[in-house]
Amino acid sequence: MLLADLKYGLRMLVKSPGFSLVAILSLALGIGANTAIFSLVNAVLLRPLPVHDPQSLVTVSTTDQRNPGNLPLSHLNFKDLRAQNASFTDMAAISFNQVNYSHGQESEQIPVQVVTANYFSLLGAEPSLGRGFRAEEETQATPVAVVSHGFWERSLGSNPNVVGTTVVLNRTPYTIVGVAPKNFTGVFLGGGPSIWLPMSRNVVVLPDWYETRRGLFILAVARLKPGVTVEQARSNLRTVFANLERTFPVDNKGRSAIAVPLLEARLNPNGQGANVLVQQSTLLMIVVGIVLLIACANIANLLLSQASKRRREVAIRLALGAQPSSVLGLVLGHGMMLVFIGLAIGLVAAYSAAGLMRSLVVVVNPHDPATFVSTAVVLGAVALLASYIPARRATRIDPLIALRTD
Amino acid sequence: MNTSAQSLIHLDGVTKVFFTDEVETHALAGIHLEIKSGEYIAIAGPSGCGKSTLLSILGLLDTPTEGRYVLNGKEVADLPLSERARVRNREIGFIFQSFNLIGDLNVYENVELPLTYRGMKSAERKERVMAALEKVGMAHRAKHLPSQLSGGQQQRVAVARAVAGSPSILLADEPTGNLDSKNGEAVMELLRELHREGATICMVTHDPRYARHADRSIHLFDGRVVEEDGSKKGERELEESGFDIAH
Numbered sequence: 001m002l003l004a005d006l007k008y009g010l011r012m013l014v015k016s017p018g019f020s021l022v023a024i025l026s027l028a029l030g031i032g033a034n035t036a037i038f039s040l041v042n043a044v045l046l047r048p049l050p051v052h053d054p055q056s057l058v059t060v061s062t063t064d065q066r067n068p069g070n071l072p073l074s075h076l077n078f079k080d081l082r083a084q085n086a087s088f089t090d091m092a093a094i095s096f097n098q099v100n101y102s103h104g105q106e107s108e109q110i111p112v113q114v115v116t117a118n119y120f121s122l123l124g125a126e127p128s129l130g131r132g133f134r135a136e137e138e139t140q141a142t143p144v145a146v147v148s149h150g151f152w153e154r155s156l157g158s159n160p161n162v163v164g165t166t167v168v169l170n171r172t173p174y175t176i177v178g179v180a181p182k183n184f185t186g187v188f189l190g191g192g193p194s195i196w197l198p199m200s201r202n203v204v205v206l207p208d209w210y211e212t213r214r215g216l217f218i219l220a221v222a223r224l225k226p227g228v229t230v231e232q233a234r235s236n237l238r239t240v241f242a243n244l245e246r247t248f249p250v251d252n253k254g255r256s257a258i259a260v261p262l263l264e265a266r267l268n269p270n271g272q273g274a275n276v277l278v279q280q281s282t283l284l285m286i287v288v289g290i291v292l293l294i295a296c297a298n299i300a301n302l303l304l305s306q307a308s309k310r311r312r313e314v315a316i317r318l319a320l321g322a323q324p325s326s327v328l329g330l331v332l333g334h335g336m337m338l339v340f341i342g343l344a345i346g347l348v349a350a351y352s353a354a355g356l357m358r359s360l361v362v363v364v365n366p367h368d369p370a371t372f373v374s375t376a377v378v379l380g381a382v383a384l385l386a387s388y389i390p391a392r393r394a395t396r397i398d399p400l401i402a403l404r405t406d
Numbered sequence: 407m408n409t410s411a412q413s414l415i416h417l418d419g420v421t422k423v424f425f426t427d428e429v430e431t432h433a434l435a436g437i438h439l440e441i442k443s444g445e446y447i448a449i450a451g452p453s454g455c456g457k458s459t460l461l462s463i464l465g466l467l468d469t470p471t472e473g474r475y476v477l478n479g480k481e482v483a484d485l486p487l488s489e490r491a492r493v494r495n496r497e498i499g500f501i502f503q504s505f506n507l508i509g510d511l512n513v514y515e516n517v518e519l520p521l522t523y524r525g526m527k528s529a530e531r532k533e534r535v536m537a538a539l540e541k542v543g544m545a546h547r548a549k550h551l552p553s554q555l556s557g558g559q560q561q562r563v564a565v566a567r568a569v570a571g572s573p574s575i576l577l578a579d580e581p582t583g584n585l586d587s588k589n590g591e592a593v594m595e596l597l598r599e600l601h602r603e604g605a606t607i608c609m610v611t612h613d614p615r616y617a618r619h620a621d622r623s624i625h626l627f628d629g630r631v632v633e634e635d636g637s638k639k640g641e642r643e644l645e646e647s648g649f650d651i652a653h
Contacts, residue, residue, distance in 0.1 A: 003523065011510060212434065298640055316506045319467060320520040320567075321495020400467045 012334045013341075016306070018123065023302045027342025027383055030295030032349035033288040035375045039354050041281045045200050049263070050123025050184045053223075057187070057262035058230060059269075060091065060220040060237065065254035069270040073217040073257070075202070075209070077244060083221070084115030084240045087233035088222040092119040093199060094186070097215050101194070102168040103155065110151075110194040112169070113186060114201050120146070120180075122223055123187065129133060130163035136196040144198060146176040150180045151194040167195070187221055189193035189266050189277050213251035221262060262389025292379065295342075296386035303335055303390040314394050315402030331394045335387025343380050344379040347372065407425075412639045413476075414606055415441035415464065416573055422459050422629070433459040435629040437473070441575070446601040448620035449610045455611045455630040460650075463499050464608060465577045477512060478574055496524050499568030505579040506561040507552040507567075513539070514548040524571065538570035542596060558589030565596055568635060569605065576600065578609040580618060594619050631634045634639035 013020040029179050060081060061070035064106070075093070082091040093116045122130035127146060137144055145167060147156065166173040172308070185192025203212045207213030224233055237257040245252040247303065260271065267278050307314070314327055338372045351373070422434040433456045439548055441447055449457050461474065462468035466482060475483040482493055500506075507516045521531045539545040542562040557574050561581060568576050578597065582590030594616055600608050609620060617623045625633040 015510065107630055204601065312506075313508050313510075317519065319465075319494070319506075321491050321523045323491050323523065326523060330422060400462055403502070 005329040006337060007333075008330060009286055009333035009335070009337035012306070013337050019302055019306065023045050023299050023338045024342045024345065026295040026350060027338060027343035028296045030288075030292035031343055031346030031376070031379045031383070032353065034292050034379055035350035035372060036231070036353035036376050037284050037288045039350065039371050041285060044190060045281055047183075047188060050125065050399075051068075051187065053070045053261060055261070056224045056226075057123075057223060058088075058222050058233060059262055059265040060259050061223050062216055063256045063258050063272075069272040070258060070260065070265075071270070072250075073218040074213045074215050075218050076211065076213045077241075077252070078179060078218045078220055080244055081237065081240060084243070084293065085222075085233075085236055087148055087228045090118055090122045092116045092117065092122045093218045093220050093223040094188075095199075095202060095219065096193075097197075097201075097205070099169040099195075100263040101155075101252075104172065111192075112195045112197055114197045114199055114228060115262060116199045119196070120178075122221065125181050125184045127178035128161070128181045130176070131177055133196075133198045138200055141200045141203050143174045143280070144177045144251065145169070146178040146180055146196040147176055148180045148192060148194050148196075149168055152179045155194075169195070169197075187262060187266070188219070188269070213248055222259070230259055230261055248404050257344065265361070292382065297381055299335065299338060299383060300386040300389050303331060303338075304388055304393065306334065307331055307390045307394045309395075310403050311397055314397050315399040316400040318397065319403065327395045328388075329393045331391035332384070332387055334392065335384060339380055339383040339387065342383065343376055346379075347376055369391040407457070407550045412443045414445075414478060415439065415608075416474070416476040417464075418476075420446075420460075420463060420470040420472040420475060421458070422463065422468070425469045433629050434463070434470070437629075437631060438646065439624065439631070441606065443602075443606055444604055444621045446597075447609070448617040448623045449608065449626060450612060450614065450617045450623055450628035452612065455626040457612075459629075460626065461577055461579050461608070464575075465500060466494045481634055488614060489521075495520055496571065497574045499571065499573035499576045501561070501564050501568050501576060501578040501581045503583040505552070505557070505564045505584070507560055507563060508544045509552055509632045512548065513550050513552070513555070513563050516552065516563060517570050520567060520571050534572075535566075538566035541569065541600075542566045542573075556589070557585050559593055560598065561585060561589070561593050565593070565600075569600060575608060576604040578607060580610055580612070582593055582611070583611070590616070623652045 048054070053173075059070075060073065060078075062073050062077070064071055073375075078091070078093050082088075083092070095114045097112050097114055098109050100107050100111050115133070117133040117135045117138035120127060126150060128147070129152075132146060147162070147167070152162060154157060156165075159165070162176050162179060165372070166175050168174075174195075180196070209217055221231075223231070234349065237259055241252070241255065241257045245255060312331075317330070318324075319325060331342065410444070417425045417437050417439040420434055420437040420439075421432065424431040424433055437460060439460075449460060451457050459468065460610070463470050470483055473483070474481065474516075477493065477497060480493075482490070483563060485493065507570070508563075509518065514535055518531050521534060526534075536545060536548075537549055540567050544559060544562050544566060547559065555563065561584075565581075568578075576597075579591055585593060597607055597609070598619055607620070609616070612615050614629075614633070623633075623635045624631055
């Protein structure tokens with residue numbers, strides 16, 4: 001009967017092209033917007049961090065009696081904390097920057113992260129080609145770079161022999177020493193950089209900040225030693241920083257350091273409330289959720305109106321011995337055809353929209369087949385549920401009354 | 407009338423009361439009725455006498471307020487909804503006054519419809535549908551939509567739909583009511599032919615000319631059987647043999 005119901009549903013679609021078009025387009029809009037946005041949110045917010053044991057990672061930040069929230073560290077304090085703490089197996093530093101990437105006659109601004117040499121090893125993110133940074137590259141200004149997997153695919157043509165070639169950043173050639181693992185976008189929300197450069201670059205571009213304790217520009221990530229809790233790490237950091245305050249009373253006056261679990265810090269980076277990206281994503285999900293609800297209400301209303309017009313037909317079918325389940329299948333078949341076509345159009349639109357978003361949010365790949373399929377299944381089920389309401393109502397038609405009155 | 411034939415329908419003290427806020431309407435008041443297999447019975451009476459209500463109960467589209475209804479040896483008055491649908495589909499063939507064909511389905515699909523609800527295989531459905539359409543002379547119109555047919559042709563398709571499943575009884579509700587006299591006669595002739603082939607027919611009509619086609623007529627008034635006339639078969643056979651019988 002399912003095939004017959006679908007066939008009949010298709011016939012109904014063709015018979016009422018206006019009705020069908022409105023229903024399909026509203027569904028396609030709802031499904032497309034939801035799939036595209038959810039794919040992006042999934043890629044940016046929900047996908048598990050592609051690092052080793054993310055639960056044992058913490059961020060280390062400055063606290064300042066005069067400035068609320070968790071602040072970055074200065075480079076010198078970072079170095080002292082890394083050397084003097086007893087809680088972490090290792091600490092890595094990250095700072096953000098933008099550089100001008102030149103290729104041929106073209107150039108574009110791309111995001112980079114400037115990191116300590118231990119960055120990739122601390123996170124357990126082994127480069128898929130080449131290597132990470134060496135210790136000497138952190139301290140001696142060396143023009144080397146690790147490119148993101150996305151950048152390698154998009155801008156370097158997935159060249160398997162890319163290691164040893166150069167990229168021109170701010171008119172300086174940098175030798176590519178590695179390609180980051182696929183889907184690795186760093187540890188912070190928001191897409192990640194195209195390229196990682198060693199910390200020694202800050203000697204060149206931020207010489208004044210690099211060697212002071214007042215300039216707060218370092219985001220630090222550390223891995224807890226086995227058995228050490230976050231509370232113990234915080235206590236240890238307070239002790240170490242108290243010494244730093246005594247030793248450097250002018251620069252470190254009123255300051256201390258705090259460790260926050262990385263998974264928590266990603267969503268609330270400065271301890272002052274949710275990340276803007278989280279807020280915006282939540283808002284977007286609410287908006288597209290409402291769009292889907294409207295589309296579902298639309299399809300339910302349109303099917304109800306169609307079922308009302310077909311009241312006599314349903315009554316005839318019931319009089320001829322159709323079981324309520326057959327009538328249910330008939331209306332659902334109509335709804336299913338709408339949902340299938342709406343899904344198909346919606347998914348194509350979502351795929352295109354996700355591609356557009358990919359060009360806006362560098363490195364994130366929202367074209368994840370699993371996300372698309374699971375989202376489509378869920379949204380399709382929601383839309384079918386909307387068809388169920390008028391279908392259920394149609395089964396309650398009393399053929400005697402319908403045939404007498406219509 | 408074949409008095410030794412098996413009882414197909416047995417109504418015992420069937421009443422139907424419609425309740426509104428303040429009024430109780432007794433549409434049927436203690437109907438006793440026996441229809442034997444192979445019989446052709448007409449239910450006649452003025453408007454509002456309960457003919458259609460009786461037919462609806464016989465067709466399991468409605469339930470009696472009181473009384474017993476035995477169809478083919480089974481008590482069917484209080485069956486659940488799905489079982490009523492199943493019995494309706496297998497045991498009863500409906501012929502409505504307004505044909506009630508589905509406009510979006512062609513002739514073949516309309517006749518096939520009740521068979522699809524039996525879960526019958528496609529090949530068997532096709533065989534039965536074509537046989538039924540041949541019987542009513544509409545096989546050549548199988549691919550046409552109802553809107554492309556005349557009223558008389560539509561009613562013939564409706565008859566084909568009713569007989570395709572070989573039901574125990576055909577229930578016809580004013581089958582000529584929407585037809586001109588020529589087409590009406592043709593449909594009545596079709597019913598007589600089906601009856602001659604063994605079909606059991608119960609027809610509601612207010613037209614005495616058509617009631618005469620039946621073996622037996624039941625006259626209803628105010629929900630009661632006021633007259634039962636079983637002499638029609640003999641009259642009709644004489645008439646068909648060339649005798650002129652004055653009425």
